[in-house]
Amino acid sequence: MNSVHSFNIQQNERFSNLIECLNEVTDFRIDRHKDHPLINVLMIAICAVLGGANEMLAIERFGKDHFDWFDTFLDLEKGIPSHDTFGRIFEWLYPKELQFWLWIWLEGANSKNFKHISIDGKVLKTFASKDPLCIVRAWIHELQMVACSVRVGKKTNEIKAIPEILKLLSLEGKIVTIDAIGAQKDIVKLIRQKGAEYLLVLKGNQHQFYKDVRDFMLDVSAKNFEDIDYTYRKTEDRDHGRYEVRECWSTEQLNWLEQKKEWKGLKSISIIKATVTRNGKTSVARRCFISSLPADTEKISRLVRAHWNIENQLHWGLDTDFCEDRSTIRKGHGPLNFSLIRSVGMTLLKNSPINRSIRGKRALISCNFQALLKTLLNIGF
Numbered sequence: 001m002n003s004v005h006s007f008n009i010q011q012n013e014r015f016s017n018l019i020e021c022l023n024e025v026t027d028f029r030i031d032r033h034k035d036h037p038l039i040n041v042l043m044i045a046i047c048a049v050l051g052g053a054n055e056m057l058a059i060e061r062f063g064k065d066h067f068d069w070f071d072t073f074l075d076l077e078k079g080i081p082s083h084d085t086f087g088r089i090f091e092w093l094y095p096k097e098l099q100f101w102l103w104i105w106l107e108g109a110n111s112k113n114f115k116h117i118s119i120d121g122k123v124l125k126t127f128a129s130k131d132p133l134c135i136v137r138a139w140i141h142e143l144q145m146v147a148c149s150v151r152v153g154k155k156t157n158e159i160k161a162i163p164e165i166l167k168l169l170s171l172e173g174k175i176v177t178i179d180a181i182g183a184q185k186d187i188v189k190l191i192r193q194k195g196a197e198y199l200l201v202l203k204g205n206q207h208q209f210y211k212d213v214r215d216f217m218l219d220v221s222a223k224n225f226e227d228i229d230y231t232y233r234k235t236e237d238r239d240h241g242r243y244e245v246r247e248c249w250s251t252e253q254l255n256w257l258e259q260k261k262e263w264k265g266l267k268s269i270s271i272i273k274a275t276v277t278r279n280g281k282t283s284v285a286r287r288c289f290i291s292s293l294p295a296d297t298e299k300i301s302r303l304v305r306a307h308w309n310i311e312n313q314l315h316w317g318l319d320t321d322f323c324e325d326r327s328t329i330r331k332g333h334g335p336l337n338f339s340l341i342r343s344v345g346m347t348l349l350k351n352s353p354i355n356r357s358i359r360g361k362r363a364l365i366s367c368n369f370q371a372l373l374k375t376l377l378n379i380g381f
Contacts, residue, residue, distance in 0.1 A: 014378070017105055018043075018105050019039065019043075021104050022043060025093070025098055028093070028094075036078055036081040037075055039074065041081055041085070042098075043070070043074060044074075045059050045090075045341050046341060046344060047066075047070075047372060048062035049342060049345040050345050050348060050365050051362060051365040051366040052365070054322055056083040057083040060082055060083040060086060062366070063081070087331075087334065090329070090334045092332060093333055093337050095149075095337050098337055098340055099148055099149065103147065103148060106344065106347060112143055114141070114142040114143050115142065115173070115175055116141045116142065116174070116175050117139070117147065117169065117171070117177070117196075118138070118177050118306070118307045118310045119137070119138050119139075119165055119166075119178045120137065120139070120178070120307075121134050121135065121152065121181075122315050122318075124325055133151070134158065135151055135335075135336065135339055136150050136152060136162060136165055137165075137343070138165050138169060139310045139314050143351070144313065144347065146314065146346065146347060147169060148165060148169065149339055150164045150165050150168075151336040159181060159182075159184060162182055162184075162187055163186070163187060163190055166187070166190050166191060167190075171191065172195035172196070173195060173196070175196065175293070176191050176196050176199075177199045177304070178198070178201070179200075179201050179307075180205060182200050183201065185264075188200070188263050188265070188292075189264045192292065197291070197293050199292075199307075201288070201289060202214075202269075202288040202290050203288075210288065212257060212258075213257070213288050213290065214271070214286075216256070216257075217251075217271035220271070221271055228253050229253050229295075230295065231250050231295050231296065231297045232248065232249050233247070233297035233298055233301055234246070234247045234248075235301065241279065242277070242278045243277045244274060244275065244277075246274050246301065247272070247273045247275075248273075248297040248300060248301045250271075250295035250296070250297045251268060251269060251270075252267055252268045252294060252295045254266065254268075266290055266291075267291060267293060268290075268292075268294060268295040269288065269290055269291070270289040270291065270295070271286055271287070271289070272300075272301065272304060273285075274286075274287075313350075320359075321346075321358045321362070322342050322346070348375050349361050352378070353374060353378065354371060354374060361375065
């Protein structure tokens with residue numbers, strides 16, 4: 001990796017803040033096992049993931065390839081840790097603490113305001129286990145940033161993990177969107193108690209409540225009731241032979257809805273109809289939503305589109321660029337801890353001013369000192 005002698009990385013405020021935050025993570029090891037300072041392990045791992053490493057062996061290789069550079073600001077008296085050392089430390093580190101300090105650094109390094117937080121789960125299917133791992137993440141759309149992650153425990157589901165996520169987040173004045181699994185009364189109550197608004201998909205898991213909302217909104221969209229106040233918005237998209245018409249109906253007229261008082265802050269219900277034509281074939285899909293927001297179809301439509309983008313903006317990228325779905329890291333806290341490092345890497349790469357794809361940025365960083373600094377610290381060449 002080439003060097004830039006005119007730039008002193010240790011004098012950079014953002015770098016100093018990163019070092020300070022990583023030094024706050026508790027080193028659980030007894031003294032005789034501390035051959036390699038914890039800061040070395042965490043710093044090398046973050047840089048290596050930016051430079052294309054997806055597994056512990058690749059992190060070790062990255063550290064050795066760039067030993068001279070790391071040696072300028074880390075204590076490498078005992079050399080670069082082995083891949084087994086990286087694996088053991090990530091296996092034992094406490095994820096909530098690592099996540100807290102990584103978020104403190106990322107939040108402090110970003111001055112932009114944000115409003116929209118999406119919460120969604122992702123199943124990691126690997127050949128190494130018949131028991132797939134599920135991680136629930138909170139994604140900030142405006143910052144292209146993972147705010148936090150929680151591992152779904154065995155013999156449970158996302159319903160248990162979502163409240164953990166919500167308790168970790170500062171939600172005052174924010175808008176939270178969640179898929180149908182988040183349409184639970186206790187989750188809605190927690191969102192409102194934390195000072196946030198919600199927009200949730202409603203499906204058959206809510207039985208009669210879903211049926212009542214769906215039937216009412218289907219009548220509104222089909223018959224355009226003159227005695228009901230509602231808003232309507234229609235958009236059209238054409239892209240590569242695909243033509244989509246999206247229609248949204250929303251109303252705050254809920255006096256008829258018996259279950260309204262059971263859902264804290266419920267103010268509007270909506271239905272979105274998506275009609276897609278491709279290769280001469282047309283499909284129609286409808287989704288119902290409940291929200292504490294007013295019946296503003298423009299805002300609701302935008303939030304819904306942004307929520308589903310989490311698949312393309314985050315989950316798809318973690319699989320294609322970081323090989324997350326093929327990860328063989330399985331022991332202890334390793335899967336979640338390394339997921340946190342991937343998420344930090346994805347955040348930094350998406351916000352990097354380098355004009356390349358994620359894969360192209362990682363390839364450049366692997367051999368270019370300036371590109372690594374520009375992404376890690378967002379500084380110019």
